[in-house]
Amino acid sequence: MNWFTKTFSSTVGRKIVMSVTGLFLCSFLVVHLLGNLQLFRNDGGEAFNLYSDFMAHNGLIRTMEWVLLAGFAFHIYDALVLTRRNQAARPIPYQNNHPEENSSWASRNMGLLGTVILVFLIIHLYNFLIPARFDGLDPVNIDDVEYENLYAEVVYAFKQWWYVLIYVLGMIALAYHLIHGFQSAFQTLGLNHKKYTPFIQMFGYAFSVIVCLAFAAIPLYFFFFV
Amino acid sequence: MDLTLKVWRQKDRNSAGQMVTYPIKGISPDMSFLEMLDVLNEDLLLRGEEPIAFDHDCREGICGMCSLFINGRAHGPERGTTTCQLHMRHFADGDTITIEPWRAAAFPVHKDLIVDRSAFDRIQQAGGYISVNTGGVPDANEIPIAKSVADKAFDAATCIQCGACVAACKNGSAILFVSAKVSQLALLPQGQTERYTRVENMVAQMDIEGFGSCTNIGSCAAECPVGISLENIAMLRREFIAAKAASENLP
Amino acid sequence: MVLDSKVPEGPLAEKWDKHKFDIKLVNPANKRKYEIIVVGTGLAGASAAATLAELGYNVKSFCFQDSPRRAHSIAAQGGINAAKNYQNDGDSVYRLFYDTIKGGDYRSREANTYRLAQVSVNIIDQCVAQGVPFAREYGGLLANRSFGGAQVSRTFYARGQTGQQLLLGAYSALNRQIAYGKIKMFPRTEMLDLVIVDGQARGIVVRNLITGAVESHSAHAVILATGGYGNVFFLSTNAMGSNATAAWRAYKKGAFFANPCYTQIHPTCIPVSGEYQSKLTLMSESLRNDGRVWVPKTVETAQRLRKGEIKVSDIAEADRDYYLERKYPAFGNLVPRDVASRNAKQVCDEGRGVGATGLAVFLDFADAIKRDGLNAISQKYGNLFEMYEKITDENPYERPMRIYPAVHYTMGGLWVDYNLMTNVPGLYAAGECNFSDHGANRLGASALMQGLADGYFVIPYTIGDYLARMPATKVSTDHPAFKEAEQAVAAKNSQLLSINGTRTVDDFHKELGHIMWNYCGMARNAEGLTLARKEIRRLRDEFWRDVRVTGVNEELNQTLEKANRVADFLELGELMVEDALHREESCGGHFREEHQTPENEALRDDEHFAYVAAWEFTGVNNEPVLHKEELKFENMKLTQRSYK
Structure with missing residues (x-):
């Protein structure tokens, strides 16, 4: 191994990869959410369809998709490697264990939460990205130009209660994942300071709750109000 | 007090173990937890049974020899307390108490409740020192150290190497222990010359020993009997990142 | 047999330097041919092993604990003395020497004690260089506190755990040499016999405490740094594992045991609470600066208090006997350890003791709290009060503490000469294990000083003189x-x-x-x-x-x-x-x-x-033979101690 691979295959190095990719994925959430807010415009999906068309054809965005994919891949790969290592580090479990006395549930169940999010993600991609990219959607005309009507797809999906439920559950899992993960990423990068850490923790909490609430509001909005 | 103890018994490293139940009567609330075990062991001896093997030495909370995972907690239910300083008044008459050894692949069980913590020594040997020979050192007051820095280094230096951090951590990570030494020496001017090599080597050894990876759960610091702070872990990572970026050490 | 202390000739202040010049050296290339066994990894053992390895010798180090860092030096609280005179209060090597001899009631060897005071200054330098986080002033320089038996502030400290910090320093030096392969470390291994070949100590027999295997280790010299024997009393402030076995088995192989009756009983310990008690916990001597020691004036009051018929607060001021203040108006509660301990025993023997067992006296902070306020007292002694409460479940801010003397340290030990070699050639003893520099009583903060002095600065030199005179040939463990x-x-x-x-x-x-x-x-x-x-x-x-x-x-x-x-x-x-x-x-x-x-x-x-009593073993159940080493006081005038 050279110094580079050695660095990033050590336990500390892998966690650094997880924190950097995790924070990057957080930034993606923000961009994704801002775009999705178009769904709340009461314009029959016009703005949203324009936005999705832009996302599908802009070169920079398409490139970033690959970076995003790599981010997910590294985040998940290192999570798997570390989880296996951590399980091997305690081959015989305690017969009586009370971890709730010393740590939060979310922090101890990041793997479980991550898996739920991954399952959600697959469903989500199957719902929207795959049809949009590969299958072709119904056309819709906006200012005499033909676009694919992803909005209709959204409306259709979120009229079904089990989809709404899956999405809401996915967002709850994400919220808990982020509540621990956001501030944890800073700790992993060594950013722990008496002045700034309380702010990071507060911000991370607010970020997790607000972002996930906003995402969860979309299916609920369509189910109940559209 | 009358109690029921469920204790992990294991003949040696290669044998399988199991929990064995022992009723015990007439325990005084003023006894320490280990004195309660002494009483049980005296009973066992007189009955011709093998007494329970457990590590202990100073019994004043500083040597770090005692361990025990009591009722699901490292060093028992009281925070900031080693097992030897835990007193029976924190339990109630009729309680059932489970006692298990530290569980970690890097801490194999020698016998009953005694585990092998030599992995910690090997991590220290990988770099937990300042390379000065005896003699030929400058006068102690030659390098002033700000009180705040000295105090911080001291806070890190109070680690008693008991292993509760590993025992409490869901991942069996030793990073709190390693970070305490890395921080102490990285904070002091005397430790600067070897700071990069130290953190690189100690982290590498920690990984070789088979400890898990930290996921910032925080149970280590919560259960640490001497209150080693999570800030040290952040410091270790800063040192690690700086070392990997700046040192000229190749593997 | 005449015991030769081998104290060098010449003026006191020049003896050590002269001696270092006079003794033989082993050249660096030859050092690697010699093997040295060090038993014990406390301050003396760890520092000796590390320093010898640094010099180039091959060292084998043994401890019964699971890690060398757990040796009982770790539990020392107060501090370490050194004649640095950083406080500019008139301290000097001579004054530290003087205080130590006087504190030891004139029963120690002048030359050894003077050397101890001399090298004390190097110890602090060494520890700081190793990263020991001593207490510091805001300006960044080292802080000092005062301690019993001295009128200057010369005690360096690291909060209440100086022993742990010093030992971790020595342990780190030890680890460095283990990593270099110069020290082979044997934890969980107990020495059970000394091996003498042709009149010289040439190895030890140990038991592996994990497997039970009995094994031999051969070397050119053996250093015992195995601590004191206070656990002979069962209850003491020693660790549960602290024992005399290594020293005792050396005694049975011919090493003389000196002044075994000199034991230090520390006055401020938490009293025994029941028959199950396994160990006693020390409360720092510093508590006597503000606490007032007392018992009820009459046996009747004490009895009623013990039975729970009255409470402490029911005892009127006039019915309390502040016996130390009464008997020693000049020193009051601050009389030396031995005097304070004996007086506590005396009042309890009279039936005026307190607590359930009647074997305790009060250490009362009520007046101090009234005078200085709760905050001031809590800042000074907060951690000690907390420890007391943890153990006894009583709040010392509200009720007076109960204390009683407990065995703490043993001044006696294996007889050694100026080179710290016993009468068995090639067998050395360092730290509390030897009969030491403390005479009949050790001053506070001097044990750490002696352990590190022996290990870092004395034995590494003096052992060379012995090794230089012997061939590097090894003795097989098949011998x-x-x-x-x-x-x-x-x-x-x-x-x-x-x-x-x-x-x-x-x-x-x-x-x-x-x-x-x-x-x-x-x-x-x-x-x-x-x-x-x-x-x-x-x-x-x-x-x-x-x-x-x-x-x-x-x-x-x-x-x-x-x-x-x-x-x-x-x-x-x-x-x-x-x-x-x-x-x-x-x-x-x-x-x-x-x-x-x-x-x-x-x-x-x-x-x-005025002599050292060195005893020779003649068989269990036989009378041991007494050898006397006369103590010559050329620099000190012997006086009667008085604290009135």
Whole structure:
């Protein structure tokens, strides 16, 4: 191994990869959410369809998709490697264990939460990205130009209660994942300071709750109000 | 007090173990937890049974020899307390108490409740020192150290190497222990010359020993009997990142 | 046999430098041909092993704990003395020397004590360079505090855990040499015999405490740094594993044991709370700066208090006896350790003790809190009060603390010369294990100083003088002397395992402790000591007939470990009694009731007893032979201590 691979295959190095990719994925959430807010415009999906068309054809965005994919891949790969290592580090479990006395549930169940999010993600991609990219959607005309009507797809999906439920559950899992993960990423990068850490923790909490609430509001909005 | 103890018994490293139940009567609330075990062991001896093997030495909370995972907690239910300083008044008459050894692949069980913590020594040997020979050192007051820095280094230096951090951590990570030494020496001017090599080597050894990876759960610091702070872990990572970026050490 | 202390000629201040020049050296290339065994990894052992390895010797280091960092030096609280004079308050090497000799009640060797004071300054430099986080002032320089027996502030400290921080420094130096391969470390390994070949110490026999394997290790010299024997009393401030076995087995192989009766009883410990008690916890001596020591004036009041008929607060000021302030108006509560301890015993013997057992006195902070406020007291002593509350479940801010003296340190030990070599060539003793530089009483913060002085700065030089005179040829562990020792160790273990009697090891140990405490504790007299000797012999006989040790040798067997140690304590106890009986005077920690001033103070007999009593083993149940090393005081004037 050279110094580079050695660095990033050590336990500390892998966690650094997880924190950097995790924070990057957080930034993606923000961009994704801002775009999705178009769904709340009461314009029959016009703005949203324009936005999705832009996302599908802009070169920079398409490139970033690959970076995003790599981010997910590294985040998940290192999570798997570390989880296996951590399980091997305690081959015989305690017969009586009370971890709730010393740590939060979310922090101890990041793997479980991550898996739920991954399952959600697959469903989500199957719902929207795959049809949009590969299958072709119904056309819709906006200012005499033909676009694919992803909005209709959204409306259709979120009229079904089990989809709404899956999405809401996915967002709850994400919220808990982020509540621990956001501030944890800073700790992993060594950013722990008496002045700034309380702010990071507060911000991370607010970020997790607000972002996930906003995402969860979309299916609920369509189910109940559209 | 009358109690029921469920204790992990294991003949040696290669044998399988199991929990064995022992009723015990007439325990005084003023006894320490280990004195309660002494009483049980005296009973066992007189009955011709093998007494329970457990590590202990100073019994004043500083040597770090005692361990025990009591009722699901490292060093028992009281925070900031080693097992030897835990007193029976924190339990109630009729309680059932489970006692298990530290569980970690890097801490194999020698016998009953005694585990092998030599992995910690090997991590220290990988770099937990300042390379000065005896003699030929400058006068102690030659390098002033700000009180705040000295105090911080001291806070890190109070680690008693008991292993509760590993025992409490869901991942069996030793990073709190390693970070305490890395921080102490990285904070002091005397430790600067070897700071990069130290953190690189100690982290590498920690990984070789088979400890898990930290996921910032925080149970280590919560259960640490001497209150080693999570800030040290952040410091270790800063040192690690700086070392990997700046040192000229190749593997 | 005349004991030669090998103290160099010349003026006191020049002896050590002159000696270092006069002794032979081993050249660097030859050092790697020599092997040295160091038993014990406390301050003396770890520092000696590390320093010897740095010099180039090959070192094998042994400890019974699971890690060298757990040796009981770790528990020292207060601090370490050094004649740095950083406080500009008139300290000097000579003053530290003077205080130590006087504090030891004029029963230590001048030249050794002076050297101790000399190298004390190097210790602090060394520790700081290793990263030991001593307390500092805001300006960044080192802080000092004052301590008993001195009028200057020369004690360096690291909060309440100076011992741990110093030991971690030595442990780190040890680790560095282990990593370099110069030290081979054997944790969980207990020395059970010394091997002598052609009159020289050439190795040890050990038991691996995990597997039970009995193994031999050969070397060119052996250093014992195995601590003191306070656990002969069962209850002491020592760690549970602290034992005398290594030193005792060396004694039985011909090394002389010096001044075994000199034991230090520390006045401020948390009292015994019941028969189950396994260990005593020390509360820092500094508490006596603000706390007032008292007991009820009358036996009746004390009795009613013990029965719970009245509360502490019911006892009027006029019914309290602040006995230290009454008897020693000049020093009050701050009299030295031995005086404070003896007086506590006296009032309890009168029936005026407090607590359930009646074996405790009050240490009361009510006046201090009234005077300085709760905050000031809590800032000074908060952590100690917390520790007290943890153990006793009583709040010392509201009720006076209860304290009682406890065995803390042993000044006696293996006899050594100026080079720290015992009378057995090639066998050295360092730290508390040797009979030391503290005479009949050790001053606070001096134990850490001596351990590190011996290990860092004395033995590494003086051992070269011995090695330079011997060839580097090795003795094989197949040598008959090793085989014989191995067999003896194995036989002893089998014997212990085969008795299968009715009493446990702890039971015997407790009974021995009671005998020692009652007759060879804070106050001793001929009648009691004679009785104790008889009792110990009876108990020892019974032990070898009726002890129960379960399990087998070939496993981790803590009962067998204990049995071996207690077997040795049962012999050592008798020697302590013997020594106490022969020393017809009172000095420091040794108080013979027959020899006291009209004011009940220790009365020395310099004419007849200004010597080191070094005992030679002649067989269990045989009278040991006494060898005397006369103590010459060329620089100090012997005076009677007074604290009125």
